[in-house]
Amino acid sequence: MPRKRFILAGGGTGGHIYPAIAIASGLKRDFSDADIVFVGTDRGLERDLVPKAGFNLKKIRVKGFQRKLSLDTLSSIKEMFLGGLDSVKILRQIKPDLVIGTGGYVAGPVIFFASVMGIPTIIHEQNVKPGITNRFLSNFVDRVAISFQDSVKYFPKNKTVLTGNPVRPEIAGGNRIKALKEYGLAPDIPVVLCFGGSQGAARLNDAMIYVIEKVMRTKMFQVILVTGQRHYMNFTQLLENKGINTDALGHIKLKPYIYDMQDAYAAADLVIARAGAISISEITLCGKPAILIPFPNAAGHHQDYNAIFLKKNGAALVIEDKDLTGERLLKTIESIVLDKNKLSSMAAASRKLSQPDALEKILSEIKKLIG
Structure with missing residues (x-):
C-alpha cells in the first residue's frame, strides 16, 4: 500500500x-508510515505548538480581515493572494491524499485550492457557531465535521456529520481520591x-478575590484557582495586602498554571471558566457542571x-x-454547590453532551474519503 500523505491547515x-x-496524532497511530504536514503562519500559536508536538510546519503568507473596511483590508487582500500562491505550491509539492482544515484564516486558501485541484477535503468546526472561513469552505469540501448538534444549520446537511471535538483522552482519566490527596x-x-x-x-x-475573602472562614467549599503565569505574582500580592495567607488556610489552592489538568478536573465538583471550544469539550468529557463567563471579544462572539x-x-x-462581580459569582457558586440535586443533575447533563469518541469518528470519516 502506498504511503499516505496528509496536510492539516489551521491556526491562530x-x-x-x-x-x-x-x-494528526490519530493519523500517525493508524497510518504509521504517513507523511503529515501542517500549514500555518508565522503569527499564530502553531509556530510553537506544532513543532513541539513533533510535526513539520510549512508557513504561508496570509492574514485575517478586519471587521471594518480600512487600508489594512488592502494588505489582507494582497496577503490572501500570496497565501493562495503559497498554498498551491505546497499542494503540488506534497501531493496529499487528503487535506484537513481545523479553522482560522490560514485554512482558507489551503482548503479552497485543494478542493479546486480535486484533492479530498474535510473541515472540522470546534464551536457551536462556526467562523466565516469554515462557513465559506463548507461549500467546497467533501465533508464537514461538527462538534455540536446545533451547528448543523450552518452547513450543507448532506455532507455534515456530528463527531465532537477531539481532546486528549487522558483529560478524563484523573482519580478523584488521588487528586484530592495531591x-x-x-x-x-x-x-x-x-x-x-x-x-x-x-x-x-x-x-x-471577593469569593476567597468570603469563603476563607466559612469553608462552604474549597477552591483551586489557576491564575495564569502572568497574573500569579500580582494576585498573590493582592491577597497578601488583604492579610490573606492561602497556604495557612489549606482549602484554597492557587496555581499559576496546571500541567496535569486531569487531576484538577477529577478533584472538582464545579468548574468556572471562559467558554472556548477546548474548555467546554474538556468540561463535558469530564462531566462537570460549569459557570461560564464567555470572553466578550472572541471572534464572532463564538464563546457566547x-x-x-x-x-x-x-x-x-x-x-x-x-x-461579572465577586458577589454575583459567589451567589452563583453557592446556588450550585450547596444544592446536591442541582449539582448532580448538571453533572449528568454535562456528561450527556460529551463526545468521548470524537477522534475515532473523525478518523472514520477521513478513511472513507481516502478509500
Whole structure:
C-alpha cells in the first residue's frame, strides 16, 4: 500500500491547533508510515505548538480581515493572494491524499485550492457557531465535521456529520481520591476549580478575590484557582495586602498554571471558566457542571454561543463578562454547590453532551474519503 500523505491547515489560536494535533496524532497511530504536514503562519500559536508536538510546519503568507473596511483590508487582500500562491505550491509539492482544515484564516486558501485541484477535503468546526472561513469552505469540501448538534444549520446537511471535538483522552482519566490527596483537600467539602485558559483571565481573578475573602472562614467549599503565569505574582500580592495567607488556610489552592489538568478536573465538583471550544469539550468529557463567563471579544462572539448551548442543555449557568462581580459569582457558586440535586443533575447533563469518541469518528470519516 502506498504511503499516505496528509496536510492539516489551521491556526491562530489553540482552539484551532490542538484539535489538529489530536487528529494528526490519530493519523500517525493508524497510518504509521504517513507523511503529515501542517500549514500555518508565522503569527499564530502553531509556530510553537506544532513543532513541539513533533510535526513539520510549512508557513504561508496570509492574514485575517478586519471587521471594518480600512487600508489594512488592502494588505489582507494582497496577503490572501500570496497565501493562495503559497498554498498551491505546497499542494503540488506534497501531493496529499487528503487535506484537513481545523479553522482560522490560514485554512482558507489551503482548503479552497485543494478542493479546486480535486484533492479530498474535510473541515472540522470546534464551536457551536462556526467562523466565516469554515462557513465559506463548507461549500467546497467533501465533508464537514461538527462538534455540536446545533451547528448543523450552518452547513450543507448532506455532507455534515456530528463527531465532537477531539481532546486528549487522558483529560478524563484523573482519580478523584488521588487528586484530592495531591492538592491537600478534604473529600467531604465541594471543590470549585476556576481557570481562564492557558494565559489566565484577569476578570475571573478579580472576581475570585471577593469569593476567597468570603469563603476563607466559612469553608462552604474549597477552591483551586489557576491564575495564569502572568497574573500569579500580582494576585498573590493582592491577597497578601488583604492579610490573606492561602497556604495557612489549606482549602484554597492557587496555581499559576496546571500541567496535569486531569487531576484538577477529577478533584472538582464545579468548574468556572471562559467558554472556548477546548474548555467546554474538556468540561463535558469530564462531566462537570460549569459557570461560564464567555470572553466578550472572541471572534464572532463564538464563546457566547458555546456557553448558551451548555446552559440550554442544563450543564452550565452563564454570567456575561459585563455583569461579572465577586458577589454575583459567589451567589452563583453557592446556588450550585450547596444544592446536591442541582449539582448532580448538571453533572449528568454535562456528561450527556460529551463526545468521548470524537477522534475515532473523525478518523472514520477521513478513511472513507481516502478509500
